[in-house]
Amino acid sequence: MDDDAELLYEDLFEDLEDGRAIIKTSVHELEDRIKELSDDAETLRLQARNLQEKNDELSKQNEVLVRNISCLFKTAQMEIARKDKQIRSLQLESLGARAPDRDTPNPLSSRAVAVGKRRPDTDVGNECRKHGASAVVASKAEGKINEPKTSSLAANGAWKQAHQAHAQHQESVEMVDSRKSRDYVDEVRKRSRGNEEFRHESGRRGNERHLTGSREREGAHHRHSFNAHGGPQSNRVKRVCS
Numbered sequence: 001m002d003d004d005a006e007l008l009y010e011d012l013f014e015d016l017e018d019g020r021a022i023i024k025t026s027v028h029e030l031e032d033r034i035k036e037l038s039d040d041a042e043t044l045r046l047q048a049r050n051l052q053e054k055n056d057e058l059s060k061q062n063e064v065l066v067r068n069i070s071c072l073f074k075t076a077q078m079e080i081a082r083k084d085k086q087i088r089s090l091q092l093e094s095l096g097a098r099a100p101d102r103d104t105p106n107p108l109s110s111r112a113v114a115v116g117k118r119r120p121d122t123d124v125g126n127e128c129r130k131h132g133a134s135a136v137v138a139s140k141a142e143g144k145i146n147e148p149k150t151s152s153l154a155a156n157g158a159w160k161q162a163h164q165a166h167a168q169h170q171e172s173v174e175m176v177d178s179r180k181s182r183d184y185v186d187e188v189r190k191r192s193r194g195n196e197e198f199r200h201e202s203g204r205r206g207n208e209r210h211l212t213g214s215r216e217r218e219g220a221h222h223r224h225s226f227n228a229h230g231g232p233q234s235n236r237v238k239r240v241c242s
Helices: 002-098 107-115 124-225 235-241
Strands: none
């Protein structure tokens, strides 16, 4: 019985030691894992902070772009309104220049009155009545027939003049824009040609300097290697020269 109790106590002690070792190992593993997770959490916090800063910067840039686009849109609207106002003023000026003067008498009416002028006759009363009736009828007929024609012709002429003025204005604007674009393209081409010529000239000068330096080094090496008679220098002369 005593032997069995001792064996039992020994087994319990060994089991306790094994359990303590396992617990220590587990604790160390957990501490290492906690440290790794802490490092990962710190890295994620730094990344989140950087992303937040980038988001704030992009938000500011977006606000600036929205403000600039709004200003450009308003400027374009104002420019369009100004151009429309100029076109309307030009049309009104053209219409005013081509419209007939209403205060001037109508030559057709005066001609119609002249047609009904009294001619000498024996019966003065009848001729006066005929003259008055013919003048009234002629003036009414000429007024009904000729006045719409003259007004319609004047309106058509004014519209044609306004259309021609607008077309000439558009053509002049297009010519100015095309001239500016051609000048810009020519300037860009000149600059590109000048840059190419500058690079070519710089490369050529660099090659010349490189060749000149190589030749000078070869000449110096040749003079150092051979004496005045064309033979190789002795070691003593070389040491003295060096």
